[in-house]
Amino acid sequence: MTAIHVVGDLDANFAWDGERLYQARDFAPGTRVPIELRGAAAAVTSEGPSSWRIVRDPLGINKLFWASTPDGVTLASRPKRLVDEGYAFDVIRAIPRGSVIDLSEGSSESRVHEITPLAKEAAQRSVSVLAAAIRSVLERYLTALAEAHRGADFFVCLSGGLDSSGIAALARDRLPRLTAVSFDLEREGGESDDRCVARQLARDLEVPLMSVTSSAESLLEKLDVVLAEGVDWRDFNVHAGLVNAAIAEAIADSGSTDGQKIVLTGDLANEFLADYREERYRGETYYRLPDLPRQVLRDALVRGLDTSHREVGIFAAWGTVAVQPYAAAVDLYLSLPENLLLSSDAKQRLGRAVFGDLVPDYIYGRGKVRAQVGSSEGDLGVLGLCVDNDVDGRYLRDRFAYIHDVDAAALNRFIRAGTYRSEVPDLPQVEVS
Numbered sequence: 001m002t003a004i005h006v007v008g009d010l011d012a013n014f015a016w017d018g019e020r021l022y023q024a025r026d027f028a029p030g031t032r033v034p035i036e037l038r039g040a041a042a043a044v045t046s047e048g049p050s051s052w053r054i055v056r057d058p059l060g061i062n063k064l065f066w067a068s069t070p071d072g073v074t075l076a077s078r079p080k081r082l083v084d085e086g087y088a089f090d091v092i093r094a095i096p097r098g099s100v101i102d103l104s105e106g107s108s109e110s111r112v113h114e115i116t117p118l119a120k121e122a123a124q125r126s127v128s129v130l131a132a133a134i135r136s137v138l139e140r141y142l143t144a145l146a147e148a149h150r151g152a153d154f155f156v157c158l159s160g161g162l163d164s165s166g167i168a169a170l171a172r173d174r175l176p177r178l179t180a181v182s183f184d185l186e187r188e189g190g191e192s193d194d195r196c197v198a199r200q201l202a203r204d205l206e207v208p209l210m211s212v213t214s215s216a217e218s219l220l221e222k223l224d225v226v227l228a229e230g231v232d233w234r235d236f237n238v239h240a241g242l243v244n245a246a247i248a249e250a251i252a253d254s255g256s257t258d259g260q261k262i263v264l265t266g267d268l269a270n271e272f273l274a275d276y277r278e279e280r281y282r283g284e285t286y287y288r289l290p291d292l293p294r295q296v297l298r299d300a301l302v303r304g305l306d307t308s309h310r311e312v313g314i315f316a317a318w319g320t321v322a323v324q325p326y327a328a329a330v331d332l333y334l335s336l337p338e339n340l341l342l343s344s345d346a347k348q349r350l351g352r353a354v355f356g357d358l359v360p361d362y363i364y365g366r367g368k369v370r371a372q373v374g375s376s377e378g379d380l381g382v383l384g385l386c387v388d389n390d391v392d393g394r395y396l397r398d399r400f401a402y403i404h405d406v407d408a409a410a411l412n413r414f415i416r417a418g419t420y421r422s423e424v425p426d427l428p429q430v431e432v433s
Contacts, residue, residue, distance in 0.1 A: 003072035004052050004103070006044050007081045011062040011312050012321040015041035016141055016328045021148045029053040033100050035116045039141075039327045040312060042095075044075055050105035054425075058115045059268075060097030060306035061327060063231055063313065066425055067092050073425045078313070080228040080404060089406035090413070094420035097306050101424060112424050118302075119331040127340055131353030134329045138167075138354075141328040142174040145262070152260040154178045155210070155251055155320075157244075158201060160194035162351045162363055163266030165201055167325055169358035171264055172205050181210045181251065181263070183243050185219070185381055192381070197366065204360055210254065214246040216385050222246070223391065224403060229313040233400035233411065235393050236287045239382045241310040248318035261320040267311050268326040272333035274298035275347050281384055294341045302334070304418030 015022040016039040026034060029047040034055065042062035043055040054075070056064050066075045067087040076082050079092045095101070100113040125133075146154075154175040156168045160182075171178055182198035184191055195211065202209035219242050226241035227233060251261055270276055274297045279286045292300060315322040326333070340346050348364050386392070401408040414421050 003069065004044065004046070005069070005072070005074045007074060007076040007085055008078070009316075010042050010044065010064070010077045011040065011316055013039075013041045013043060013062070014145070014321075014323050014327075015039040015057060016144070018137075019140075019144075021144050027053055027055050029102060029104070033102075033113045035100070035113065037115050038330060040324065042077060052101075052103040054095060054099070054101040054103070056095045056097050056099050057327075058098035058118060059302070059327060059330065060094075060419075061312060061324065063309055063420075064095040065092050065420075066095060068425070078228060078231060083404050089404045090410055092414075092421075094306075094422040096422040096424060097419075099424065103425075118334050120334050125335065127337065127350065128353055130332050130335060131350060134332045135170075135354050137329040137332065138170055138325055139174070141325055142171055145323065145325075146175050149260060149262060152177075152262050154262050154264065155181050156207075156264040157247060157266065158182050158198035158209070159266065160197035160201070160363075160366065161266065162347055162359065162366070163269040163326070165266070165359050165363045166351060166355045167264050167266050168201065168205060168207065169355055170325075172207055175264075178207055179210055180205070180207045181212060181247050183247055184211070184213045185385065186213055186215045197362070201360065201363065210250065212247050212250040216389070219246055219382065219385065220389060220391065222249070223399070225317050226310075226314060227396070227400045228403055229309065229317040231309045231313060232307055232415070233396045234415075235383075235386070235396060237308055237310040238396055239386060241314045242382055242386075244311055244314040244322075245317070248315045248320050251320050252318040263315055263320055263322045265311055265322055265324055266326070267324045268305070268330070269333070269347070271301040271305060272298070272326065272330065273336075273347055273350070274301055274341060276301065279383060281387055284387075286383060286387075295338055298334075298341060300418060302330075306419045306422075307415050 013022060015037050017036050022034060027043040027045045029051040037057060039057060040061035041055055041057040042064040046052050063077050064075060065079050065082060066073050067082050074082060074085065079089060082092050083089055098115040100115060102111050154177060156171050156178060158164050158168060158180045168180060180202040182195050184195040199209055222242060222245040226238055226245050230237055230241040251263060274294050276289055278288050311322045352364060397411060398408050401411060
């Protein structure tokens with residue numbers, strides 16, 4: 001008999017079919033294949049002792065890894081869990097993103113289905129039409145989230161940037177018991193510009209603000225958790241993961257009710273709009289980007305979400321769950337015309353079209369904000385803190401390798417071109433459609 005075993009919990013599912021959130025029963029073997037699924041999903045479900053369905057969302061937001069056993073497959077949401085079970089890191093693979101795998105022991109009907117590829121139809125709709133559709137999707141998604149999680153406490157991360165501000169503005173009237181959360185580092189010069197803007201926005205939106213201010217020591221002590229739960233050693237994702245770890249810890253320790261704690265973030269919009277830039281610190285360049293045309297760069301960044309667990313994984317480590325609402329509207333974002341992507345104010349133009357007066361002018365007028373930096377005015381926050389404490393790219397790589405009991409050279413085979421080493425489990429009589 002083929003055995004399929006899951007080690008530990010999987011990440012929470014917040015998958016969307018365009019009208020409603022998927023429920024666990026929607027992933028059961030024998031049900032309709034969820035080919036239109038968008039948002040975060042990773043599921044391993046059974047029907048009786050020998051029929052299984054494995055699902056992973058098309059962006060690869062939720063992670064799912066596996067290793068073969070003599071009589072089947074063991075799966076987990078983190079490679080570290082498989083390593084702790086005795087599997088060598090080099091034999092661990094990811095379930096390919098966008099896959100629905102139906103397995104039935106001894107049957108020739110087992111299949112691998114592909115979730116519908118993300119649409120790109122820029123020539124068919126104007127920016128104003130796409131913006132209105134994005135707004136509609138986000139509003140309906142947040143409403144469905146509230147209905148599906150009655151009794152939960154909701155939080156929204158405020159970095160002071162446009163992406164998180166837009167989510168906060170839409171969530172205010174749709175999610176009960178909403179609290180904004182702002183991260184900052186302890187510093188001699190007082191609060192960062194980001195914290196000041198977050199406070200002002202929370203006041204304008206009439207949402208209570210939780211201020212999370214972390215010391216260098218308390219932030220760096222979370223590093224091993226961030227490496228294991230974030231499933232990445234690259235500095236950008238680790239730095240962002242450290243910020244989220246501080247926020248997650250504060251939310252977990254907060255005096256709110258014992259109900260589920262759901263955290264909304266503005267993540268993904270930067271990938272969808274290719275809105276990233278390099279940073280300079282002490283004469284070195286960090287967060288270096290490939291020299292590619294904007295649309296090609298955007299596609300590479302979106303593909304790289306397969307290996308980004310800087311939000312979902314980190315929040316889960318502290319018993320909270322992260323939701324990235326922009327994932328529900330990914331097709332619309334990827335349908336934006338090239339001339340918008342090439343403009344220097346693409347995010348501001350699109351933001352005004354999507355959010356309008358819900359977001360104050362002082363947010364639209366801000367420069368580029370990055371959560372792990374701490375300010376749009378040159379204070380390099382977590383980046384500088386890590387570099388000054390010799391927690392550089394080589395250290396992160398070596399530490400990740402140590403935690404996973406593997407030689408650092410082997411990591412080149414685990415993440416390549418922004419994606420994990422992925423395969424479909426080699427089980428008996430599995431056909432690919």
